[in-house]
Amino acid sequence: MKKDISNWYPLCVEKPRGKFVGHNATGHLLPCCWCENKDDPEFDPLLQDHLKIENVDGIDEIILSNEWLEFVRILVEDPLKAPKSCWKYCGKGKGFKIKGQELYK
Numbered sequence: 001m002k003k004d005i006s007n008w009y010p011l012c013v014e015k016p017r018g019k020f021v022g023h024n025a026t027g028h029l030l031p032c033c034w035c036e037n038k039d040d041p042e043f044d045p046l047l048q049d050h051l052k053i054e055n056v057d058g059i060d061e062i063i064l065s066n067e068w069l070e071f072v073r074i075l076v077e078d079p080l081k082a083p084k085s086c087w088k089y090c091g092k093g094k095g096f097k098i099k100g101q102e103l104y105k
């Protein structure tokens with residue numbers, strides 16, 4: 001499956017039509033609910049222990065962390081490196097495989 005940049009529209013960045021942050025069962029903040037995909041290791045940088053909600057004094061510590069800033073930078077400046085899950089939902093990427101699974105039919 002080819003990533004077609006003309007289809008790229010990261011909804012978490014492109015407000016107001018966008019998606020908003022959420023959190024998962026492990027206590028991490030996520031850029032959107034579509035990121036909660038344990039089969040997609042490309043979100044692992046955002047799922048480190050020091051980024052758990054219980055380990056920070058405020059949400060800004062997470063959103064302004066190096067890991068989150070790098071994630072947003074990739075979405076905006078280097079989207080071909082964005083996670084496949086992002087391409088599925090925000091790049092019309094049906095057909096991408098993650099860990100050998102045909103998740104996107």
Ligand code: SF4
Pocket residue numbers: 009010011012013019031032033034035075085086087089090
């Ligand atoms: S799937 Fe990725 S690009 Fe789309 S809203 Fe969620 S984090 Fe942003």
